[in-house]
Amino acid sequence: MTGLRRRVAxxxxxxxxxxFFSGMxxxxxxxxxxxxxxxxxxANKRNIELAKRMLxxxxxxxxxxxxxxxxGDRSYDSVCRNRMESLENxxxxxxxxxxxxxxxxxxxxATTEMRLLTDNxxxxxDGTPFRTAFAPLVQADSAALASRWYQSDxxxxxxxxxxxxxxxxxxxxxxxxxxxxxxxxxxxxxxTPVLISLAVMIAIVLMLYYFMSVYxxxxxxxxxxxxxxxxxxxxxxxxxxxxxxxxxGLREKIEALIALVKQSGKTQ
Amino acid sequence: xRLSVVLRYVGMVMLFVALFMLLSAGISAVSGxxxxxxxxxxxxxxxxxxxxxxxxxxxxxxxxxxxxxYCIVVCSxxxxxxxxxxxxxxxxxxxxxxxxWFESVSGFTTTGASILNDVEALPRGLMFxxxxxxxxxxxxxxxxxxxxLPSLGRNKLTLSNVEMSTLAKDNYRYRTQIVVQILLxxxxxxxxxxxxxxxxxxxxxxDALCQAMSACATSGFSTKNLSIGFxxxxxxxTILIFTMAVAGIHFGVIYATVTGKRNNIxxxxxxxxxxxxxxxxxxxxxxxxxxxxxxxxxxxxFRYAAFQFVSLVSTSGYATADTNLWTPFAIxxxxxxxxxCACAGSTAGGIKVNRLVIAGKMLRARLKQQQxxxxxxxxxxxxxxxxxxxxNSVMVFIVAYLMLTLAGTVVSTMCGVDxxxxxxxxxxxxxxxxPGFGEVGSLDNYSGLxxxxxFVNTLLMLFGRLEIFGLVQLFFxxxxx
Numbered sequence: 001m002t003g004l005r006r007r008v009a010x011x012x013x014x015x016x017x018x019x020f021f022s023g024m025x026x027x028x029x030x031x032x033x034x035x036x037x038x039x040x041x042x043a044n045k046r047n048i049e050l051a052k053r054m055l056x057x058x059x060x061x062x063x064x065x066x067x068x069x070x071x072g073d074r075s076y077d078s079v080c081r082n083r084m085e086s087l088e089n090x091x092x093x094x095x096x097x098x099x100x101x102x103x104x105x106x107x108x109x110a111t112t113e114m115r116l117l118t119d120n121x122x123x124x125x126d127g128t129p130f131r132t133a134f135a136p137l138v139q140a141d142s143a144a145l146a147s148r149w150y151q152s153d154x155x156x157x158x159x160x161x162x163x164x165x166x167x168x169x170x171x172x173x174x175x176x177x178x179x180x181x182x183x184x185x186x187x188x189x190x191x192t193p194v195l196i197s198l199a200v201m202i203a204i205v206l207m208l209y210y211f212m213s214v215y216x217x218x219x220x221x222x223x224x225x226x227x228x229x230x231x232x233x234x235x236x237x238x239x240x241x242x243x244x245x246x247x248x249g250l251r252e253k254i255e256a257l258i259a260l261v262k263q264s265g266k267t268q
Numbered sequence: 269x270r271l272s273v274v275l276r277y278v279g280m281v282m283l284f285v286a287l288f289m290l291l292s293a294g295i296s297a298v299s300g301x302x303x304x305x306x307x308x309x310x311x312x313x314x315x316x317x318x319x320x321x322x323x324x325x326x327x328x329x330x331x332x333x334x335x336x337x338y339c340i341v342v343c344s345x346x347x348x349x350x351x352x353x354x355x356x357x358x359x360x361x362x363x364x365x366x367x368x369w370f371e372s373v374s375g376f377t378t379t380g381a382s383i384l385n386d387v388e389a390l391p392r393g394l395m396f397x398x399x400x401x402x403x404x405x406x407x408x409x410x411x412x413x414x415x416x417l418p419s420l421g422r423n424k425l426t427l428s429n430v431e432m433s434t435l436a437k438d439n440y441r442y443r444t445q446i447v448v449q450i451l452l453x454x455x456x457x458x459x460x461x462x463x464x465x466x467x468x469x470x471x472x473x474x475d476a477l478c479q480a481m482s483a484c485a486t487s488g489f490s491t492k493n494l495s496i497g498f499x500x501x502x503x504x505x506t507i508l509i510f511t512m513a514v515a516g517i518h519f520g521v522i523y524a525t526v527t528g529k530r531n532n533i534x535x536x537x538x539x540x541x542x543x544x545x546x547x548x549x550x551x552x553x554x555x556x557x558x559x560x561x562x563x564x565x566x567x568x569x570f571r572y573a574a575f576q577f578v579s580l581v582s583t584s585g586y587a588t589a590d591t592n593l594w595t596p597f598a599i600x601x602x603x604x605x606x607x608x609c610a611c612a613g614s615t616a617g618g619i620k621v622n623r624l625v626i627a628g629k630m631l632r633a634r635l636k637q638q639q640x641x642x643x644x645x646x647x648x649x650x651x652x653x654x655x656x657x658x659x660n661s662v663m664v665f666i667v668a669y670l671m672l673t674l675a676g677t678v679v680s681t682m683c684g685v686d687x688x689x690x691x692x693x694x695x696x697x698x699x700x701x702x703p704g705f706g707e708v709g710s711l712d713n714y715s716g717l718x719x720x721x722x723f724v725n726t727l728l729m730l731f732g733r734l735e736i737f738g739l740v741q742l743f744f745x746x747x748x749x
Contacts, residue, residue: 021314193358
């Protein structure tokens, strides 16, 4: 005879389960979303940091090369080599971390070219590269030749290298569109199960209300009315209780009580 | 009307649907936990909860009234369509709310119309759920619940009487245990046989099973964007023609034929008419295509014509060719096939051959009556005299069917859809056929239709599946008292 209690408990437990369920889903999906957002921001920051390091290295190497070529200051040899190595190392790090390596292709190509040009220059400390390149102007002084080499060969390459680094720097922005699309999809996935759970919960609450009315409230209201009629007008107590639960037990007890009252009335 | 009892039985159906979702989640897990796994698992959990809830509250009832039976069937179908949306909605992709509703209704009503532009992008689990929903729908949500839960006593008959077309009851004058047996033998047997044959013809197991489930349910959902045209195999097409044609025959007649009973395929007037119609239609279309030079040679024309005609008449809707490019005569014959469809008592929708035969006989009787006003003319079908009530209901059904088709066409044209597309979409949806012509041709889909038009077409699918009046009654408040 614990039917009613069990039913009500199950009803509320189902709602609790659904609340927990939808809460867990939203928690899981939102943490997923927050992780994705964090990843994007982190990737963006890292990208800028690496690009800055590469730009710095390229710039310092450029300054060192000017000192070498224009002023003939050989002490900048090591600076030039170190900066070149630093540029290559940073590029290697960027390549290992990049999700889409296609953005680094032109940068890698420009770096390789720069490395070849620099190595070539450093290998011939007497200015051979300019003399070979500018044979018709061989009479001119080496400073003029060096600046001409710098302008025609190096500066073009330097420009290409820095523009490749800059486009790498903005690559995160370019890859942001598909990532944002993915995030939008994830957000949709985060919201939909919760909405569906809520819809199911509403359906269950409505059913619970209906069942409570049918199995609990209505029989008690009927019994109350019937008992009132019995007390007021002595009409027979006839409340309907269809299911084997506490309500049926109550009805049987009321009937037994009425029978007892009738019996005691007769004996008096 | 005891709403609580109705809810209990609808709950049982929900549990059955949840079981299929779980099965699909299993397929998803086997396929390497694809992206459909969690949506399917979550949907199965929610559906189970929804189904279990009324079963805990409401006690088992032995007696059901006809009204309650009707209500259980209609509500089960609607509820199945609603919960069937859950996996689609949770998965996302092309599934917006209306699209998910469309796909779910299309599956459960075995229409096979789709809004998906890229079916192959679906993960295997979701693909299997799509086929599963159509397979459940093919047999009737309630009938399956009865197979799984064989402890309902007398209730079975009440429900099956509601579930089936009025004309289908004749061959189901068996004990209810036998009805279950018929369904099991014919439906499961045909699916298994078809799967095996398709596998042997060159499909992989997954595609073979999915295609067989869809063909037996006369749905037409395919695992490929090009439908059956993807395989371009005469052997596969022949197997599917056989499966679709058989699935369009009254299951009781098939069972009687298999078990050597008297009322078999060879004696059934309706089945004979149906098979003759398939042959005549295929030949007529083939000749038309051959003369127009659409295909080289008569046999190639016949190959495509037979597949498309059987596909539409059986309400499957598979495609091996773009029928939009066919001759106007071929298109008209195909539209006629989409209107009439297959036999009552099968998984097919539409007006049904039985009604067409009775309507033809009524017409003949009317002509005779004009000549002999005093004559008493009886209409017989398979040797059984048809009551006036039956013949009248046939005419009322045909009129209501055509009026609904017209209404669907009007709504779609109001949304700016062209006339051919609107009309053929309405015919294809109310007949649970699937593909129409124009924008919704055999190799196209319904994604291009406006939202309102898509929604109205889903209503037509439900009207068609529930034989119009089943759904209509639900909207009369008086009926609920």
